Amino acid sequence: xxxxxxxxxxxxxxxxxxxxxxxxxxxxxxxxxxxxxxxxxxxxxxxxxxxxxxxxxxxxxxxxxxxxxxxxxxxxxxxxxxxxxxxxxxxxxxxxxxxxxxxxxxxxxxxxxxxxxxxxxxxxxxxxxxxxxxxxxxxxxxxxxxxxxxxxxxxxxxxxxxxxxxxxxxxxxxxxxxxxxxxxxxxxxxxxxxxxxxxxxxxxxxxxxxxxxxxxxxxxxxxxxxxxxxxxxxxxxxxxxxxxxxxxxxxxxxxxxxxxxxxxxxxxxxxxxxxxxxxxxxxxxxxxxxxxxxxxxxxxxxxxxxxxxxxxxxxxxxxxxxxxxxxxxxxxxxxxxxxxxxxxxxxxxxxxxxxxxxxxxxxxxxxxxxxxxxxxxxxxxxxxxxxxxxxxxxxxxxxxxxxxxxxxxxxxxxxxxxxxxxxxxxxxxxxxxxxxxxxxxxxxxxxxxxxxxxxxxxxxxxxxxxxxxxxxxxxxxxxxxxxxxxxxxxxxxxxxxxxxxxxxxxxxxxxxxxxxxxxxxxxxxxxxxxxxxxxxxxxxxxxxxxxxxxxx
Amino acid sequence: xxxxxxxxxxxxxxxxxxxxxxxxxxxxxxxxxxxxxxxxxxxxxxxxxxxxxxxxxxxxxxxxxxxxxxxxxxxxxxxxxxxxxxxx
Numbered sequence: 001x002x003x004x005x006x007x008x009x010x011x012x013x014x015x016x017x018x019x020x021x022x023x024x025x026x027x028x029x030x031x032x033x034x035x036x037x038x039x040x041x042x043x044x045x046x047x048x049x050x051x052x053x054x055x056x057x058x059x060x061x062x063x064x065x066x067x068x069x070x071x072x073x074x075x076x077x078x079x080x081x082x083x084x085x086x087x088x089x090x091x092x093x094x095x096x097x098x099x100x101x102x103x104x105x106x107x108x109x110x111x112x113x114x115x116x117x118x119x120x121x122x123x124x125x126x127x128x129x130x131x132x133x134x135x136x137x138x139x140x141x142x143x144x145x146x147x148x149x150x151x152x153x154x155x156x157x158x159x160x161x162x163x164x165x166x167x168x169x170x171x172x173x174x175x176x177x178x179x180x181x182x183x184x185x186x187x188x189x190x191x192x193x194x195x196x197x198x199x200x201x202x203x204x205x206x207x208x209x210x211x212x213x214x215x216x217x218x219x220x221x222x223x224x225x226x227x228x229x230x231x232x233x234x235x236x237x238x239x240x241x242x243x244x245x246x247x248x249x250x251x252x253x254x255x256x257x258x259x260x261x262x263x264x265x266x267x268x269x270x271x272x273x274x275x276x277x278x279x280x281x282x283x284x285x286x287x288x289x290x291x292x293x294x295x296x297x298x299x300x301x302x303x304x305x306x307x308x309x310x311x312x313x314x315x316x317x318x319x320x321x322x323x324x325x326x327x328x329x330x331x332x333x334x335x336x337x338x339x340x341x342x343x344x345x346x347x348x349x350x351x352x353x354x355x356x357x358x359x360x361x362x363x364x365x366x367x368x369x370x371x372x373x374x375x376x377x378x379x380x381x382x383x384x385x386x387x388x389x390x391x392x393x394x395x396x397x398x399x400x401x402x403x404x405x406x407x408x409x410x411x412x413x414x415x416x417x418x419x420x421x422x423x424x425x426x427x428x429x430x431x432x433x434x435x436x437x438x439x440x441x442x443x444x445x446x447x448x449x450x451x452x453x454x455x456x457x458x459x460x461x462x463x464x465x466x467x468x469x470x471x472x473x474x475x476x477x478x479x480x481x482x483x484x485x486x487x488x489x490x491x492x493x494x495x496x497x498x499x500x501x502x503x504x505x506x507x508x509x510x511x512x513x514x515x516x517x518x519x520x521x522x523x524x525x526x527x528x529x530x531x532x533x534x535x536x537x538x539x540x541x542x543x544x545x546x547x548x549x550x551x552x
Numbered sequence: 553x554x555x556x557x558x559x560x561x562x563x564x565x566x567x568x569x570x571x572x573x574x575x576x577x578x579x580x581x582x583x584x585x586x587x588x589x590x591x592x593x594x595x596x597x598x599x600x601x602x603x604x605x606x607x608x609x610x611x612x613x614x615x616x617x618x619x620x621x622x623x624x625x626x627x628x629x630x631x632x633x634x635x636x637x638x639x640x
Contacts, residue, residue, distance in 0.1 A: 084603045085580045088610040092574040095614060211595075218595025243599055244587045253581040283618045287611060294607050301600070436563055531564025 004338040005157040011342025012156065012349060015198070016172070019191045019350050023179030026186040037385040040184035041111055041365045043275045049284045051189055055358070056272040056285060057292045058192030060263065061087075062141075063148035063352035066199070066299060071313075071324040073303025077228045077240030079248055081300050082256045087293035090260040091286040098264060098273050098282055100434045100534045105274050107533035107540070112362070113270050113430045114370040120433050121441045122526040124374045129448055130426050131370035134267040135396075137423040138363045140415030141266070142400035145352040145359075146173070147325060147413075150404070152345045155329035159317045166405045172349070173356075177397045180357045181390050185275055188357040195354050198347035200295065202332075206344075207298045210305045210335060217301075220308040227307050234466050242304070251475045251495035258499040262424040265431065267362030268355065278538030299328075306331045356397065364392035414471040418459055421474065421499040425451035428510050434534070441525045443514035451506030458498045474498045570620040577610040 038044060047055060065083065073080035101116060110116045114134065118127035150169055153159075158168050179187045211217050221242055228240040244252055263269055276282050306327050311334060314326040332344040368389040373380045380388070429444045461480065464472035476498050478489035579585070586602035593601040 078599060081600070081603065085606070088580055088603070088606050089577050092577045092610060092614055092617075095574060095617065096571065216595045218592060221595065221597055242597060243589060244583055249583040249587065253583055257581055287615045287618055290607050290611050293610075294604070297600075297604055297607065434563075435565065534564050535566070 002157070004333075004341075007338035008156050008333070008342035008345060009158075011339055012152075012346045015194075015343070015346035016349060019194050019353070020175050020179065022190050022194065023176075023183060023187040026179070026190045027183040029186055029190065035383045035386050037111060037365065037368065037382055037389055038109075040386045041361055041368075041389050042271065043185040043189060045106065045275060046277050047189060047275045047281070048277050049281045049288075051193075052272070052276045052281050052285050053288055054192040054196050055185075055189040055275065055354075056269075056289060058188065058195050058351070058354035059268055059272045059358045060289075060355075061292045061296055061351075062145055062355040063348050064141075064144040065296065066348055066351055067148045067151050067325045067328050068144075069296070070299055070303035070306065070328045073300055074306050074311075074327045075239065075324060077224070077242050078244050079240065079252060080303060081297075082252050082259070084293065084297045084300060085253075086256040086259045086263075087296060088290065089256065090263045091289055093260055094264045095283065095286045097431050097434045098286070099279050101270070101430075102273055102276060102279060102282055103536040104434070104529055104533045106538075107536040108529060111274070112267060112366045112369050113265065113426070114366055117429050117433065118370065118374070119528045120437065121429075121444070122528060123441050124370075126429060126441055126444060127370050127374065129445065130429055131366040133422050133426050133448075133452075134265075134366050135363045137419035138267055138359050139396065139399060140403065140413075140419050141268075142356050142359045142363075142397065143403035144413065144416050145356040146400060146404045149349050149352040151323060151325035152329050152348050154314055154316065154323060155326050155333050156345060159314070165317065169404070170401060172353070173397060173401050176353050176357060177394050180360060180393055180397075184390075185271065185358065185361055188354045188361075189275075191350065191357075192354045195347065195350040198343060199351060202340075202344045202347050203295050203298050205340070206305075206332070206336075207301060210302075210309070210331075213335070214305060214308045220301075220304050224304040224307040232465075247477075247493045248475065248495050250478075251497055254497035254500040255474065258424055258497045258503065259420065261427055261431075261503070262420055262499065265423045265426050266359075267366050268359040269362075271358055271362040271365065280538075302328055302331060309335060356400070360393040360396045360400075361389070363396045364389040367392040367396075417471065417474055418456065421455040421459060421502055422452060424499045424503050425455065425506050427503060428507060437527055438514070439510050440514040440517040440522065442517045442522065443510040443512070446513040447506040447508075447510030450509045451502045454505050455498055455502030458501065462498070476501065568621050570617050573613050573616050573620075576613045577606060580606040580609075 033039060069080055069083045071080075101113070104110065104116060104119075108115075108119055110119065112131065112134070114127040114131040117130050118124055121127075146169060149172060150166075153168050159165065211220060214220055225242045228242065229238045231237065232239045264273065273282060276285070309331060311327055311331045313322040313324045314330055315321065316323040329345060329348065332341045336344070368385050372388050372392075373385060377384070425448055428439060428447055432439065433444075458476055459474065460470045462472045462474070462476060463469055474497055475495040478492040478494045478496055479487065481487065481489055481496075481501065580603060586599055588599060589597045591598055
């Protein structure tokens with residue numbers, strides 16, 4: 001560790017300590033008894049427009065996004081930009097379903113998307129499938145936040161191998177776990193304000209200062225194109241391009257579309273939405289959240305700036321491989337004074353804590369409401385629920401730490417990739433069911449099984465960049481698409497997003513099985529929601545404080 | 553135990569033509585429209601600045617729907633009223 005790195009570390013630790021204090025103080029903010037799951041897990045459903053904006057922004061635009069998306073652009077060019085259209089279309093798509101979900105959850109006391117599914121279909125089984133999908137998809141997502149945090153620590157010179165190398169990460173996570181346990185959703189909501197302020201400052205300075213330093217964007221893109229068109233020794237093809245090619249345009253569009261559909265199916269996004277005070281807060285946020293998309297777009301450009309600046313990734317001493325996630329941190333470390341780099345690292349590091357906290361709360365809520373209360377302890381009181389959720393949040397977080405410490409980080413990346421495909425398969429039961437009860441429970445379950453199964457099989461069959469192995473990405477060449485051995489697009493090299501293909505299969509099966517079930521006169525499972533529930537607003541009194549989701 | 557007759561698929565949809573404006577930002581998914589280097593803006597290829605432009609188109613579209621479908625009569629609990637917040 002050199003002198004500059006010590007300055008960086010001091011700035012990092014000071015800012016980190018500040019948000020830690022904030023995390024513990026949060027318990028007293030808008031105080032209420034945190035012994036109720038609505039209070040601990042949803043902040044009492046009381047967040048106004050501003051705090052929701054910071055919370056959702058901090059929650060959706062994660063530290064991993066901040067390091068991995070520019071790293072993807074650094075490695076392959078234009079394809080990494082998919083993050084921008086993805087977050088542009090997410091809000092117009094999500095506006096109407098989010099409002100309906102908020103209202104029905106308020107009317108019926110739902111805490112998780114699986115709660116809604118259970119009420120809508122009177123089916124704890126379907127809710128269980130949704131809850132398991134949510135938890136499984138969230139775990140590796142939390143692990144990736146740690147990978148983002150570690151990339152920053154590594155750049156600051158904390159790059160030992162073995163358990164010692166993971167010690168700072170462990171300390172950071174113990175602190176995070178403690179204040180999340182104590183303060184619930186209020187902690188990340190407050191910390192998000194600091195995180196976002198830091199991120200905005202850092203990015204704005206970077207995208208003004210760095211292009212001037214490297215001769216303007218025109219020059220940066222020209223050099224990037226030159227470097228990306230070099231032939232990669234691993235694949236024998238160019239690394240990428242600053243434009244899309246004929247073969248990856250469909251992948252770009254379907255990946256952006258699929259990711260946008262998946263975004264608000266994740267438990268942590270739903271947690272952020274349900275914590276809002278009313279419908280107006282959600283609407284205003286859907287207008288204002290793209291401010292983060294703009295920043296994310298600017299961040300993407302940092303990938304090209306890193307190419308032009310000749311930044312190289314730092315080698316991870318634990319694995320001996322270069323860690324591409326260190327590209328952006330290293331760009332800051334080499335181009336800025338140490339104190340500013342320290343602020344940038346703190347922004348990314350704190351940026352890891354906010355989503356990790358909300359994700360663990362979202363997963364804990366699902367465990368508590370849809371597994372513990374539905375199957376293990378049906379008559380749990382709200383206080384018992386809150387206690388269970390707090391414990392579950394600890395387990396989820398340390399599970400994620402174990403992922404990173406004991407298993408190859410590549411495994412988390414693979415799992416996160418799979419997680420995106422999996423969570424998308426809950427779309428028919430959650431998002432479509434918000435608008436219509438036409439689909440039958442049996443159809444939804446069958447569609448889920450097919451979407452899940454086929455999605456995983458397709459991901460398994462995609463080789464890595466060097467041509468061997470499995471889970472090498474989410475881009476499936478259409479020529480490899482096989483429906484029971486039938487190849488409808490034989491020989492085509494055009495790529496498509498696996499999650500999108502699996503979702504279409506899921507929907508087709510759901511519709512077919514619904515038609516068959518109806519034809520055979522299968523009984524409908526019932527619905528505890530009413531038409532008016534989907535329009536309830538903040539002025540409508542809550543039904544009763546206790547939950548009303550027990551199956552009738 | 554609702555007061556109104558319960559029927560399957562009853563979801564209380566309130567339709568409004570304004571909601572169609574939400575489809576406008578999806579145009580950004582049509583990549584052949586902007587997958588080009590030139591014209592450049594501030595040195596940035598068309599592919600990039602065009603997508604930045606769509607951030608604003610997205611914001612404007614959602615804002616239009618928000619403003620156009622606000623409840624005009626507050627606190628009215630009438631299902632028939634076409635407040636248009638939810639469509640298909």
